[in-house]
Amino acid sequence: MxxxxxxxxxxxxxxxxxxxxxxxxxxxxxxxxxxxxxxxxxxxxxxxxxxxxxxxxxxxxxxxxxxxxxMGGVDRFDEKVHSMRVALRGKKWWFPLFAFGLDASCQNAWLIKRNSDNNWTYCDFRRNVATIYLQKYGKSPTRNSVCGVPVQMRVPFE
Structure with a gap:
């Protein structure tokens, strides 16, 4: 054909x-x-x-x-999940499944939350989720080993 x-x-x-x-x-x-x-x-x-x-x-x-x-819904979901995929690599076979679960749940939460009073972009929403978990369960790093720029200068906390 x-x-x-x-x-x-x-x-x-x-x-x-x-x-x-x-x-x-x-x-x-x-x-x-x-x-x-x-x-x-x-x-x-x-x-x-x-x-x-x-x-x-x-x-x-x-x-x-x-x-x-x-077809729009499925394609938009795949596009958003792929745009900000968890970029950690692990040696365990199950880690890509776990990372996709995180990405998919974050995307779905943003879709539910985007019509609320906070009009965040997807990037802002993921940044906010990460900072909340860092504040609750750990200390945010002061320097990034890759570029050496303090995190506070790169990621604004809201």
């Missing part, structure tokens, strides 16, 4: 489920039990026409349009 033009569609269907492969920038494979292929609409993409970038229109089935319309 890679050699086919953009917009090419192959599908298989049973009575309850439809599975489709659609060629966009890469091959997109999707299955659904509630959306079908019809109506096929045109979507705008950037492509090459005569070796120059130009806007082109590509056929797109409804199943792909519905996926693109409702």
């Amino acid at each position: 890679k050699k086919e033009p953009r917009g090419k569609l192959c599908h298989k269907a049973s009575e309850e489920v439809i599975a489709a492969k659609w060629h966009d920038n890469s091959i997109v494979t999707i299955a659904s039990n509630c959306h079908g292929l019809d109506p096929i609409t045109k979507v705008d993409r950037i492509g090459f026409v005569d070796k120059k970038r130009a806007k082109i229109q590509v056929d797109c089935p409804t199943i792909i349009n519905m996926y693109n319309k409702y």
Whole structure:
């Protein structure tokens, strides 16, 4: 299918489920039990026409349009969790699972808390959580061994 033009569609269907492969920038494979292929609409993409970038229109089935319309929550979650991942490395096999749990719970807490009276960014919220835990359970470091700049100058405490 890679050699086919953009917009090419192959599908298989049973009575309850439809599975489709659609060629966009890469091959997109999707299955659904509630959306079908019809109506096929045109979507705008950037492509090459005569070796120059130009806007082109590509056929797109409804199943792909519905996926693109409702996928935002999962992608935003992955984007935010990845943007400020816990950057410690451990030798234990379970540490990435633990670090992801911390990142995911912090992201979800920020989503719940962001509509409150404090209008913090995600970075500010994580900084505040870290400083509260340091104040409660430990002493914050005075110097960072990597850059030698005092923490108070780099991280404002609120």
